[in-house]
Each structure stands twice: as C-alpha cells, then as structure tokens.
Amino acid sequence: MEKLIDQIKQGKVWSIPGGIHPPGQKLQSTTHAIARLPLPDKLVVSLKQHIGANGKLIVEKGQQVLKGQALTKPSGNWSVPVHAPTSGLISDICPMPSAHPSALPELSVIIEPDGEDKWCELHPVSDAKTLSHDELVDIIHQSGIAGMGGAGFPTYVKADTRKAIEFLIVNAVECEPYITADDMLMREHADGIIAGIELMQQLLNPQLTIIGIEDNKPDAIAAMKQAAQHNDSIIVQTVPTVYPSGGEKQLIKLLTGKEVPSGSIPADIGMLVQNVGTLFAVNQAVNEGKPLIERVVTVTGNTIHKQGNVWALLGTEIKHLLDCQGFSPVPQQRVVMGGPMMGFTLPTVRIGVVKTTNCILAPDHQELAEPGDEKACIRCSACADACPASLLPQQLQWFAKSKEYDKLNEHNLFDCIECGACAYVCPSEIPLVQYYRVAKAEIKEQQAEQIKAERAKERFEARKERLEREQEERQNRHKRKPAAKSDGEKQKVADALARVKAKSDDKDSKSAVAAAIARAKAKKQGAELEPDNSEVAKERAARKEQARKYKEQKAQEQGEESVDKDDKKSAVAAAIARAKAKKAAQTAEENPEADTAPKDDKKAAVAAAIARAKAKKAAQAAENQTEAEEEATPVDDKKAAVAAAIARAKAKKAAQAAENQTEAEEDSAPVDDKKTAVAAAIARAKAKKAAKEQTNSDDSSQQLDDSSDEADSKPQSDAPESSEDKKKAAVAAAIARAKAKKAAKEQAQSDDSSQQLDDSSDEANSKPQSDVPESSEDKKKAAVAAAIARAKAKKAAKEQAQSDDSSQQLDASSDEANSKPQVDEPESSEEKKKAAVARAIAKAKAKKLQQEGNDKS
Numbered sequence: 001m002e003k004l005i006d007q008i009k010q011g012k013v014w015s016i017p018g019g020i021h022p023p024g025q026k027l028q029s030t031t032h033a034i035a036r037l038p039l040p041d042k043l044v045v046s047l048k049q050h051i052g053a054n055g056k057l058i059v060e061k062g063q064q065v066l067k068g069q070a071l072t073k074p075s076g077n078w079s080v081p082v083h084a085p086t087s088g089l090i091s092d093i094c095p096m097p098s099a100h101p102s103a104l105p106e107l108s109v110i111i112e113p114d115g116e117d118k119w120c121e122l123h124p125v126s127d128a129k130t131l132s133h134d135e136l137v138d139i140i141h142q143s144g145i146a147g148m149g150g151a152g153f154p155t156y157v158k159a160d161t162r163k164a165i166e167f168l169i170v171n172a173v174e175c176e177p178y179i180t181a182d183d184m185l186m187r188e189h190a191d192g193i194i195a196g197i198e199l200m201q202q203l204l205n206p207q208l209t210i211i212g213i214e215d216n217k218p219d220a221i222a223a224m225k226q227a228a229q230h231n232d233s234i235i236v237q238t239v240p241t242v243y244p245s246g247g248e249k250q251l252i253k254l255l256t257g258k259e260v261p262s263g264s265i266p267a268d269i270g271m272l273v274q275n276v277g278t279l280f281a282v283n284q285a286v287n288e289g290k291p292l293i294e295r296v297v298t299v300t301g302n303t304i305h306k307q308g309n310v311w312a313l314l315g316t317e318i319k320h321l322l323d324c325q326g327f328s329p330v331p332q333q334r335v336v337m338g339g340p341m342m343g344f345t346l347p348t349v350r351i352g353v354v355k356t357t358n359c360i361l362a363p364d365h366q367e368l369a370e371p372g373d374e375k376a377c378i379r380c381s382a383c384a385d386a387c388p389a390s391l392l393p394q395q396l397q398w399f400a401k402s403k404e405y406d407k408l409n410e411h412n413l414f415d416c417i418e419c420g421a422c423a424y425v426c427p428s429e430i431p432l433v434q435y436y437r438v439a440k441a442e443i444k445e446q447q448a449e450q451i452k453a454e455r456a457k458e459r460f461e462a463r464k465e466r467l468e469r470e471q472e473e474r475q476n477r478h479k480r481k482p483a484a485k486s487d488g489e490k491q492k493v494a495d496a497l498a499r500v501k502a503k504s505d506d507k508d509s510k511s512a513v514a515a516a517i518a519r520a521k522a523k524k525q526g527a528e529l530e531p532d533n534s535e536v537a538k539e540r541a542a543r544k545e546q547a548r549k550y551k552e553q554k555a556q557e558q559g560e561e562s563v564d565k566d567d568k569k570s571a572v573a574a575a576i577a578r579a580k581a582k583k584a585a586q587t588a589e590e591n592p593e594a595d596t597a598p599k600d601d602k603k604a605a606v607a608a609a610i611a612r613a614k615a616k617k618a619a620q621a622a623e624n625q626t627e628a629e630e631e632a633t634p635v636d637d638k639k640a641a642v643a644a645a646i647a648r649a650k651a652k653k654a655a656q657a658a659e660n661q662t663e664a665e666e667d668s669a670p671v672d673d674k675k676t677a678v679a680a681a682i683a684r685a686k687a688k689k690a691a692k693e694q695t696n697s698d699d700s701s702q703q704l705d706d707s708s709d710e711a712d713s714k715p716q717s718d719a720p721e722s723s724e725d726k727k728k729a730a731v732a733a734a735i736a737r738a739k740a741k742k743a744a745k746e747q748a749q750s751d752d753s754s755q756q757l758d759d760s761s762d763e764a765n766s767k768p769q770s771d772v773p774e775s776s777e778d779k780k781k782a783a784v785a786a787a788i789a790r791a792k793a794k795k796a797a798k799e800q801a802q803s804d805d806s807s808q809q810l811d812a813s814s815d816e817a818n819s820k821p822q823v824d825e826p827e828s829s830e831e832k833k834k835a836a837v838a839r840a841i842a843k844a845k846a847k848k849l850q851q852e853g854n855d856k857s
Contacts, residue, residue, distance in 0.1 A: 001166070004256065005208055009235060014257040016250045018388040019242040020421045022177050022341070024216060029180045029300045032308040034188060037324045043085050043111045043315035044096050044352035045071060050146035051153050052078025059109065063090045066120035068291050070142075071109050078154045080144045083291040085313035088113040099337060099354045101344040108352070111315065122289035128199055133160075136203055136286065143285035144292045144355075149246075149275035150342070152356045155282065158272060159203045166270035167256060168206040170197060170279065172213045172220065173239060173246035176339035179359045181296040182276050184309045186213075186220035189280055190227035196279030197234060199286055204272060209234045210255050211276075214241045243341065244419040248273045250388050262412050277358075297353060299325045301362035303333065312353045319349040321360055329362070336361040340368055341420040375428040383422035383432060389415045393422040393432050400439040405446065408439055573610060 047054045055072025059065060065084040072081045088111045095105030125131060125139070141156035149171055170193075174182040186193060197209055211228070213221050215238045228234040239245055239254050249260045252271050260266055266273055277295060284290045297312040305326030312321060318335065336343040337351075338359055361368075383393035392411060399407040416436050423432045 001207070008208065008210060008237070008256065011237065013237065013239055014254055016242070016245065016253050016388055017390050018386050018421060019245065020386050020424055021241070022243055022424065024241070025178045025300075026180050026183070026216070028307045029178070029298050029309060030183060032306075034184050034296055034309045034311055037310050037312065037316070037321070039086060039113045039115060039117065040313075040316050040320040041112070042091070042317075043088075043113065043313060044317060044350075045082055045085065045109045045111060045315035046096065046098060046106050046352060046354060047072055047082060047108065048098070048106050049082060049152065049314070049354040049356070050078075050080055051151060052076070052080070054107070055079050055081045057093070057107075057109075059090055059093075061090055061093050064088070064114075065090060065111065066118055068122065068293060069120045070144075070291070074141065078157060080141060080146055080154050080156070081291075082109075082144055082314070083293050084109075084111060085293045085315050086111070086113045087116050087118040097348055097351050099351050099357060101347075103347040103351065108315075124289035125286050128286050129202065131286075133203060136199065139286055140282055143281070143290075145278060145281045145285060146292075146355050147275060148277035148281065148295060148355055148358070150338075150356055150358070152354075155274070155278055158267075158274070159200065161204070161267050161272065163267045164270055165204040165206045165267070165272045166208070167252075167272075168197070168200060168204055168209040169251060169255060169266075169271060169273040170209065170211040170276060171246060171248070171251055171273055172211055172217075172224070172276045173251060174217070175214060175241070175243045175246035176341050176359075177243075178300050178361055179298050179339050180300075181298045181309055181358045183217050183220050184298075185280060185296050186217070186276055187223050190220075190223040192280050192283045193224070193276050194227040194231070194234070195287060196281070196283035197228075198231065199282055200274060200279065201233065206272070207233075211236045212239050212251050212255050213237070214239055214245065216241045244388055244417065244421060247388060247417045247419060249417070262415050292355060295353070295355065295357070297321065297357055298359040299362075300359070302364040302367045303328050303330060303362045312357070314355060315352040317350055317352055318346060318360055321353070322349065322362060327362060330364050332365075334363065334368070334370075336363070336368075341424065342418060371431065372429045374430050377428055377430060380427060382425040382427065386421040386425045388419060388421060389417060391416060396439075397430065397432050397435050400435040403439075403442070405439065405443050408443065413439060413443070573614060 047057065053076030056075035057071065058073050059071050064087075065071070066087045067084060069084045070081045071084055074081055090109055091112045092110040094108065094110070096108040096110070097103040098106040128136065131139070137156050137160045140159055141154075145155040147153040147155060172182055172186060174180070197211075201209060209231075211224055211234065213224065213236065215221075221236060221238060225236045228236060237255055239251075244250060245254055248266060251273065252266055253259055256271070258269055258271070260269060260271070281292045281295075285292070292314070294311050294313045296309050298309050299321050300307040304322070305328065307325070310321065310325070318337070322335070335346045335349055336359075337346050337357060338344060338361070340361060340363075343359065343361060377394055377397070379394065381394070384391070387393055389412075391413075396408060396411055396413055396416070399405075399411065400413075413436060418433050418436060420433050423430065426432065
C-alpha cells in the first residue's frame with residue numbers, strides 16, 4: 001500500500017481500455033462567471049430527484065413556505081428530502097412531467113415565488129470537528145444531498161459506510177463535451193470544495209484523498225491545488241483528456257491502477273468516489289446550514305446567445321433558463337438535458353431542474369446532426385474497441401433485440417456505464433445505448449417481480465407455520481396433564497402398596513375362592529344374558545329343507561315334461577300309422593294285386609311297432625318317476641302321492657290303448673282291408689274316449705285336491721300336527737296342485753292334436769285313392785294341417801290356463817250336484833264317469849281318515 005501511495009504522489013497515472021476523443025466544445029461556456037438568474041414565475045419541484053424512495057409529503061396546497069423549508073421528510077430506504085428553493089405559496093401538488101426521456105408524470109410541488117426569497121431558520125455548525133459521526137451523517141441526510149455527477153445516489157449512504165476506505169476519489173474530470181459546471185465551480189469555489197472534502201475525510205478517515213482533473217482544465221487545477229495546499233492528505237492529480245475517463249470505475253483505474261470487479265462497488269476494494277458539486281453541497285449543509293436547493297448548470301449550444309453557467313434553483317423550468325440566456329430556436333429544435341454523449345432529448349421544456357441536471361444543450365442542426373436511420377451491423381468491431389468497460393456491444397445488442405436476458409447477464413450488461421462511446425463510433429448509426437437501457441429496465445422489472453414472488457412465498461410459508469403452530473397449541477391446550485404428586489402423596493401410595501402386598505400372602509386362598517365364585521357368577525350371568533336362538537335355528541332348518549324339496553320338485557317336473565313330450569310324440573306317431581293303415585286298406589281294395597300293398601303293410605307294421613315301443617318307454621319312465629316320488633315323498637305328503645297315482649294310471653291307460661290299437665292294426669291289415677278300416681275307426685273312438693276320460697279325471701283330481709285341502713284344514717283331535725309338518729304338507733299340496741294343472745293342460749293339447757289328426761285321416765280315407773303314392777302337394781297339405789294343429793293346441797292351452805281359475809267353482813258345484821239324490825232315470829256314459837270320479841274321491845277320503853287314525857294310534 002505504501003508503494004502505491006508513493007507512486008500516486010509521484011504523479012503516476014494508469015491507463016484504461018477503450019475511450020474516444022470527441023470535440024470538447026467547452027470554451028464557449030467558460031468565458032463568464034457563474035451567473036445568478038431572476039426568480040421564475042413558478043417552481044416545479046419534483047419529489048423524486050434521486051435513486052431511492054420518495055420522501056413523505058409534509059406540506060399541503062395553499063401553504064406558505066420559506067426558502068430552505070423541507071417539503072418532504074425521509075421515508076423508506078435511500079430516501080432524502082426535498083426543500084423549497086425560495087419562499088412563496090404552494091399553488092398545487094400534482095403530477096408533472098419528470099426529467100426523464102419518457103417524461104412520465106411524477107408528483108411535484110408547484111410553488112409561486114413571493115419575490116422575497118426569505119430563508120427559513122438555519123442551523124450552521126461552527127466547529128464540525130466537534131460533531132460525531134452520526135450527527136454529521138444526519139446533517140447530510142436531512143439536507144437532501146444526493147450525487148450531483150449524474151446517478152443521484154444518496155450521499156449519506158456513502159458517507160455512512162462501515163467498510164474501511166483507503167482512498168477517497170474526488171471526481172473533477174468532467175470529461176463529456178460542452179459541460180463545464182464542475183470546472184467553473186472549482187475555479188470559483190475551490191475552498192468550499194476542499195472544506196467538503198475535509199468533512200468527508202472526517203467521516204471516512206481515508207489514507208489518501210485524490211482529486212482527479214483532466215489536463216484541459218488548467219485554471220481549475222491551479223485553484224484546487226491552491227485551496228488544498230494546507231492538507232498533505234489531499235493530492236490533485238492531472239489525467240489525460242479521454243472520454244469517458246470520468247466514469248467511476250474508469251477514474252479509479254486511472255488514479256490507482258485498481259479495477260473494480262464485475263458486480264461490485266468501489267467500497268468493496270476500499271475506494272469511495274464523490275463529485276466536486278456534491279462535496280460543495282456538503283460544505284454548505286454543515287458549515288452554513290443550507291440544504292441543497294440550487295446547483296450550477298451549464299447552458300450552451302449554438303442557439304444560445306449567452307452561453308455559460310448559472311445558479312439554477314431546483315424546480316426552475318428549462319424554458320426559464322433558456323429565455324434568460326438568450327435562446328433563439330431553429331426549426332425542429334432539440335433541447336438536450338445533459339451532454340451530447342449521455343444526455344437525452346427533452347420532450348418539453350416545461351420540465352424542472354433536478355439535482356442531477358448539470359447541462360442544458362440547445363444545438364443547431366450543424367452542431368449536433370440528427371441521427372440517421374439504423375443500418376445493419378457490418379461487424380467492424382469499432383464499438384468493442386471503444387468500450388471502456390471491455391464489453392462486447394455488438395453481442396449485447398443482439399441479445400437485447402432478441403430479449404435473451406440470461407445471455408445479457410452472462411455478458412455483464414450491467415457493467416455498461418451507458419457512456420455512448422460505442423454508438424459514437426458505430427458507422428451503421430445503431431443506437432446501442434438505447435437497446436441497453438430498455439433491456440436493463442426489463443431485467444430490473446423481472447427481478448422486482450421475482451423478489452415480490454419470493455417475499456410472498458416467504459409470507460405464505462410463515463403464515464402456514466404459524467397456523468400449524470397455533471393449531472398444535474390449541475390441541476395441546478385441551479389435553480389434561482396429570483397433576484404432579486407431592487412427596488407426601490407418593491409416600492402414602494407406597495405405604496398402601498406395601499400393606500396390600502403384606503396381606504396378600506394370608507389372603508391367597510380366600511382370593512382364589514372369591515375369584516372362582518366371581519367367574520362362576522360371570523359365566524352364569526353371561527349364560528342368562530345369552531339370547532335364545534332355537535326358534536331361529538328351526539326356521540333356518542325348515543328353509544333349508546324347503547329349498548331341498550324345491551330342487552327335487554324341479555327335477556321331477558323336468559322329468560315329467562320329457563315324459564309328456566314322449567307321450568305326445570307317440571300319439572302323433574300312432575295317428576300317422578292309422579292314417580297310413582287306412583290308406584293302405586283303400587289301395588288294397590282298389591288294387592288287390594298291386595305290389596305296393598305288402599310294402600304299405602310293412603311300413604304300417606313298423607310304424608305301429610315304433611309307436612308301441614315309445615308308449616311302453618313313456619309308461620316305464622312314468623312308473624319310475626312315480627316310484628321315485630313315492631320313495632322321496634314323506635308320509636305327510638298325501639296330496640302328492642294321490643297326484644302321482646293318477647298320473648301313473650293315465651300313462652298306463654294311454655300305453656294300453658296305443659298297444660291295443662297297433663295290435664288290431666297289425667292283425668287286420670294283412671288279412672282284410674275292411675277289418676283294418678274298422679280297427680282304425682275303433683282306435684279313433686278309443687282315442688276320443690280316452691281324451692274325454694282324461695278330462696274327467698282332471699276334474700276329479702281337482703275335486704280330490706279340494707277335498708284333501710278340506711280334510712287338512714280340519715283340526716285334529718287326538719294328536720295335533722307340529723308346525724313343521726303343517727308347512728311340509730302345505731308345500732306338498734301346492735306342488736301337487738301345480739302338477740295336476742300342468743298335466744291337464746298338456747293332455748288337452750295332445751287330445752286336440754290327436755283329434756285333428758283323426759279328422760284329417762278320415763278326410764283322406766273318404767277321398768278316392770289313386771294308384772300312385774302321395775305327391776309333394778299332399779305332403780305340403782299334411783305339413784299345413786300339422787301347423788294348424790299346433791296353433792290350435794297353443795290356443796287351447798291359453799284357454800285352459802284362463803279357465804283354471806273358474807274350475808274350482810265348477811268343482812264345487814259338481815260336488816253339490818253329486819250330493820243330491822239321484823232319480824231313477826237311466827244314467828248316461830258321462831254321468832257314469834262322474835259317479836266313478838265321486839267314488840274315487842270318497843275312497844281317497846276314507847283312506848286318508850284311516851291313515852290319520854293309524855298315525856294317532
């Protein structure tokens with residue numbers, strides 16, 4: 001460090017990369033001293049004139065204020081107040097155009113000067129060395145001092161740094177063309193600047209203070225050396241005239257040879273930079289008690305007749321400055337706030353002066369030409385050569401246009417000081433700095449949104465943790481904690497346990513007996529408390545038995561259906577055989593010598609044999625089924641037994657009739673055709689008679705069912721039946737009735753079909769037979785007749801089902817008729833049948849009564 005200080009004292013100056021040498025144009029504004037302007041008609045004091053938060057407004061519309069009176073007070077981070085530049089009346093507080101390229105409205109206080117220019121009460125410090133660090137920083141803060149070199153960084157923040165400062169750098173370079181405000185200030189107020197430097201030395205205690213001044217300001221260099229000769233820690237260093245050597249990082253590199261890392265500030269390497277105008281304002285605030293209400297502004301340009309520097313009150317409109325200096329505008333006149341390199345064109349001259357305003361430039365068209373149209377980059381690398389921050393302007397411009405913000409950050413966009421050197425040397429006239437400014441603004445906006453999102457997330461997580469903690473506390477609050485026992489209580493419990501343990505040996509037997517008695521009582525109580533489920537168990541067993549019988553009944557019904565089907569088939573086959581026998585007899589009568597007679601006789605014989613075999617098979621199946629039913633049926637199932645017996649009788653009768661018929665056909669066919677016809681007629685008569693008898697037997701079975709129901713319904717005297725026997729009997733009776741009804745329907749259908757076949761066969765026999773066998777037309781007619789017979793059988797079944805409901809009434813009426821005394825008139829065949837049915841019912845009732853008597857005995 002000592003070696004570096006020695007090199008600096010010897011006048012060593014380092015070099016910086018890049019840089020340009022534009023025309024200075026400074027002599028026009030340095031020929032006259034700094035002038036004082038008359039008070040303007042109004043002052044537009046913007047609340048935002050620095051980096052950081054706005055101050056809080058402490059005045060109101062219509063209020064009278066004094067010169068130097070605070071209009072706001074600090075509020076928030078990096079906030080400094082603003083003061084009234086002169087005494088007057090606050091005519092309005094409203095948004096006004098800001099000193100920015102966009103001229104966006106900012107809240108401003110409009111003051112109408114009263115012309116008295118009366119100061120408020122000031123509090124100068126007679127001996128600043130007696131002030132503490134915090135007191136001195138507070139004076140700087142409350143005076144509203146901010147960086148006057150361009151950025152507007154609050155001075156109190158820099159002065160209150162806690163980092164060790166080795167070098168205090170005073171920026172007096174003022175490298176931008178046309179601007180001479182700092183030059184004239186150093187010439188006229190060098191003592192005040194040195195006093196401000198000494199106040200900063202008191203705050204920062206640096207090892208060395210270096211004042212850097214370009215070599216094109218000889219008068220300022222002389223004045224500063226003269227004012228600082230009494231202080232050995234202040235060195236005035238002359239640097240070459242290169243733009244932008246006035247940049248903070250560039251000036252540090254020039255004077256000390258040290259380089260500020262990317263993304264860092266000078267304080268990180270022990271450096272602090274202040275502008276000469278800022279130091280002069282610090283001196284006035286401490287030693288004179290004056291806040292920052294005015295500054296030196298250079299008013300220059302070829303359209304200005306009196307080019308020079310003026311003391312401009314903050315809030316003075318640019319128009320007032322131009323008018324006071326003799327402004328003669330040209331067509332499409334441009335007015336620039338700042339220098340030609342880093343300044344910006346004002347959209348209106350009704351904008352007030354702020355703390356960072358150092359120059360107002362009003363050039364003509366020859367002096368500062370209008371920028372041309374942007375052309376394509378030719379990749380000449382002139383911008384990269386001129387960049388003082390060693391960046392790649394061309395690459396940054398491409399990333400800015402495509403909004404690749406990540407790439408911009410990777411290429412250190414924020415190291416750009418927006419000096420405009422790249423745009424100055426660009427042959428394609430690309431406004432590079434404008435691209436960078438827009439990209440910086442968008443990146444900052446994104447970062448602000450990200451910060452807001454992170455803070456919102458932190459608040460959400462904190463709230464969630466708080467709610468969970470409160471919920472846990474509420475839950476724990478309701479939990480009862482066991483009360484802590486005192487030593488005396490613990491001792492009492494221990495003594496009681498000891499006594500119980502001592503007595504346990506003597507009472508083992510007694511306790512065992514008591515425990516046994518208790519267990520027995522518990523068992524007894526448990527047994528008494530157990531529910532009686534015997535009835536439920538019996539009902540469950542009955543349901544199981546009923547389900548089993550239902551399955552057996554289903555199986556039996558399926559067997560009966562198969563038998564009935566076989567009976568129908570055998571009846572149809574017998575009818576066909578009879579028809580063929582009649583046909584054969586007729587052909588034999590007409591042609592006794594024909595060869596077809598033996599063949600027809602053989603066919604008839606074969607058909608009759610097949611019919612007999614089917615009838616026997618059906619009878620055998622019926623007998624087997626009924627035997628199985630008798631074996632499976634319990635004693636109480638009386639109705640089912642009676643129904644089974646009737647079914648067996650029907651099957652045997654049908655089989656016997658078919659057998660007799662076929663035997664008669666076989667015996668008569670070969671001997672005599674007439675006998676065959678007679679036998680066929682007899683067979684038809686028998687079939688009709690069997691059908692009638694079957695109908696009558698169905699009626700008798702129905703009556704028998706009714707009588708059995710009546711007998712069952714009567715109360716038993718000696719030995720009443722159990723509930724389970726009654727249920728079984730009722731189920732069996734229902735099954736028997738269903739079977740009887742079904743058998744009656746099927747028998748009716750078979751009778752109808754046999755009757756139709758007999759009729760068709762009679763018609764066929766009555767027609768004269770030809771010598772040729774049956775044709776295909778006869779076969780079709782036979783098929784049609786069979787279809788008609790089937791349709792009639794279905795219709796008869798439906799009618800039989802509808803008449804089942806009324807059959808009970810008919811049976812009851814027939815019972816009454818049978819009970820009446822009979823007259824001596826001769827009985828017909830139908831009456832004989834009814835009498836037989838009545839006798840069968842009487843026999844069944846007698847058998848039932850006899851069986852019940854046997855059961856009782």
